[in-house]
Amino acid sequence: MKIIKIPKNRIRKLRTLSLGEKAYEFKSSNSQFQQNYIDLCSNDYLGLSRNIEVINAAYKTTLKEGLGSGSSRFISGTRPIHQSLESELGKWLNKEKILLFPSGFQANIAAMQALANRDSIIITDKLIHHSLLVGAKSSGAKLVRFFHNDLIDLEKKILKYSLSNKNILVTVESLYSMEGTISPLEEIAEICKKYNCRLLVDEAHALGILGSEGRGLSYGCKNPIDIISGTLGKAFGSGGAFLACNSKMGDYLIQTSGAFRYTTAISPSLAAGALQSLREIKSNKNWGLDLLKNSRIWRNKITNLDKWPVKGDCQILSLIIGDEDKTLLLQRYLEDKGFLAVGIRPPTIPRGQSRIRITIRRTLDLCILDKFISALKNFK
Numbered sequence: 001m002k003i004i005k006i007p008k009n010r011i012r013k014l015r016t017l018s019l020g021e022k023a024y025e026f027k028s029s030n031s032q033f034q035q036n037y038i039d040l041c042s043n044d045y046l047g048l049s050r051n052i053e054v055i056n057a058a059y060k061t062t063l064k065e066g067l068g069s070g071s072s073r074f075i076s077g078t079r080p081i082h083q084s085l086e087s088e089l090g091k092w093l094n095k096e097k098i099l100l101f102p103s104g105f106q107a108n109i110a111a112m113q114a115l116a117n118r119d120s121i122i123i124t125d126k127l128i129h130h131s132l133l134v135g136a137k138s139s140g141a142k143l144v145r146f147f148h149n150d151l152i153d154l155e156k157k158i159l160k161y162s163l164s165n166k167n168i169l170v171t172v173e174s175l176y177s178m179e180g181t182i183s184p185l186e187e188i189a190e191i192c193k194k195y196n197c198r199l200l201v202d203e204a205h206a207l208g209i210l211g212s213e214g215r216g217l218s219y220g221c222k223n224p225i226d227i228i229s230g231t232l233g234k235a236f237g238s239g240g241a242f243l244a245c246n247s248k249m250g251d252y253l254i255q256t257s258g259a260f261r262y263t264t265a266i267s268p269s270l271a272a273g274a275l276q277s278l279r280e281i282k283s284n285k286n287w288g289l290d291l292l293k294n295s296r297i298w299r300n301k302i303t304n305l306d307k308w309p310v311k312g313d314c315q316i317l318s319l320i321i322g323d324e325d326k327t328l329l330l331q332r333y334l335e336d337k338g339f340l341a342v343g344i345r346p347p348t349i350p351r352g353q354s355r356i357r358i359t360i361r362r363t364l365d366l367c368i369l370d371k372f373i374s375a376l377k378n379f380k
């Protein structure tokens with residue numbers, strides 16, 4: 001076994017939290033010391049994991065269909081709720097085929113393996129999620145990376161490999177999980193069309209919030225996108241994920257993808273919860289816009305402190321601290337003040353870019369922002 005030596009200051013500890021009383025609160029489960037925290041770190045952006053309709057839908061389906069699906073989709077694990085969710089997601093996103101997966105990590109591996117192989121070149125944004133990198137490596141393709149959101153560098157890399165006679169797959173996220181930046185998707189899709197490259201877009205953090213009525217940034221894109229990957233564990237407040245594509249690609253995935261075939265199907269209760277979340281998102285069309293408006297207010301107020309650069313176009317904001325130890329100090333200080341905001345350090349992000357990443361949620365009101373600002377002001 002290869003032993004990886006982890007520097008002492010990079011050893012991460014798991015933390016156990018319970019839900020607090022307020023919609024945006026956690027509480028520590030330590031019996032000697034109870035503290036409430038304001039959740040500035042989870043991806044439950046719309047608060048749907050605690051939505052009573054969503055919980056009831058999951059509960060009712062669990063009573064009817066059991067807790068787990070008991071086997072893979074091909075054996076006996078496909079329930080009516082899987083088909084209902086796939087069909088409603090397909091109509092919402094205007095996609096011919098939706099395939100559910102137990103997690104976004106798995107869905108991304110499946111997508112990469114379907115679109116690329118040893119005879120392909122995968123060109124990805126430098127900041128794509130780890131699951132896409134694992135997928136790229138497992139596909140056997142050559143992996144090339146372009147500078148974050150840099151269209152010129154993307155085109156340069158495509159041109160470099162376009163004479164190699166290999167298929168090219170471009171992979172991006174629509175809203176980047178660490179930077180909180182939005183990708184210029186329409187332009188990327190246009191470049192892909194120009195050079196006949198395939199395009200995979202991970203909408204994990206955009207779905208439910210960005211794009212027309214929360215359908216993500218791929219929705220309505222003029223140029224083709226081969227596969228969209230979406231997780232149900234973030235704004236949807238449930239768990240599991242899906243790939244959205246055309247029928248031909250979907251049928252190919254069903255027949256060939258090990259990540260789809262050889263895994264226990266997403267639990268009926270999570271599928272039912274996700275379906276109810278979809279219905280909540282459909283009937284509350286302004287949720288995404290409200291969240292973005294709220295996030296802009298947070299961003300402006302933190303920026304006006306003039307203490308650290310703030311990155312992020314949407315509900316994911318990063319206070320760039322730079323130094324790892326100082327980032328940890330700030331994280332602990334904020335915890336003492338009752339805010340759960342996580343320090344992100346290398347190797348998750350490049351050296352010298354350590355940051356406090358905060359996520360804004362729909363249920364946070366502005367008096368919390370005032371408390372947060374005054375805590376930041378007093379940090380020395």
Ligand SMILES: Cc1ncc(COP(=O)(O)O)c(C=O)c1O
Pocket residue numbers: 102103104105106108129131173177202204205231232233240241
């Ligand atoms: C951009 C991105 N893609 C995929 C995933 C994986 O999704 P899941 O949590 O459903 O496995 C994540 C979650 O961490 C993510 O941030």
